[in-house]
Amino acid sequence: MxxxxxxxxxxxxxxxxxxxxxxxxxxxxxxxxxxxxxxxxLNPFSDEKVTVIRKAGTPEMEVVVKDGRKIEHFKGDGASQSAGRGVKAGTAWRMPDGSLVYVPD
CATH class of the missing domain: 1.20.5 (Single alpha-helices involved in coiled-coils or other helix-helix interfaces)
Structure with a gap:
C-alpha cells in the first residue's frame, strides 16, 4: 500500500x-x-507647558496647567457662588489701534 x-x-x-x-x-x-x-x-513624559480648559464657560469649568512634570487643577466656584464678592481693581481702555490698556485705581 x-x-x-x-x-x-x-x-x-x-x-x-x-x-x-x-x-x-x-x-x-x-x-x-x-x-x-x-x-x-497632558503626556507625563513630555516637559512642555500646557494649559487645558475643560467645560469652558460653565460653572463647572476646570483649568489644568501642566508645567514639566507638575500638574495643577483649578476648579471654578460657579457664577452664583462668587457673584457680588469682587472689588473694582481698575479700568481697562481700548485704544484706537485695538490694544487694551489697564489703569489701576
Missing amino acids: KLRLQDAGDDADDPVLSLVNLIDVFLVIIAALLLAVAKNP
Missing part, C-alpha cells in the same frame, strides 16, 4: 496562521494606543 503525502502547498487549514494574524492585529492596536498617548497634551 502506498501512502500519499498531502499537498505541501495547502495551508488553508493551518491553525497557526490564524494565531499569527491575531498577533498582527494586536500589534496594530498597541501602536495606535502608543500614538494616542504620545499625542495627548
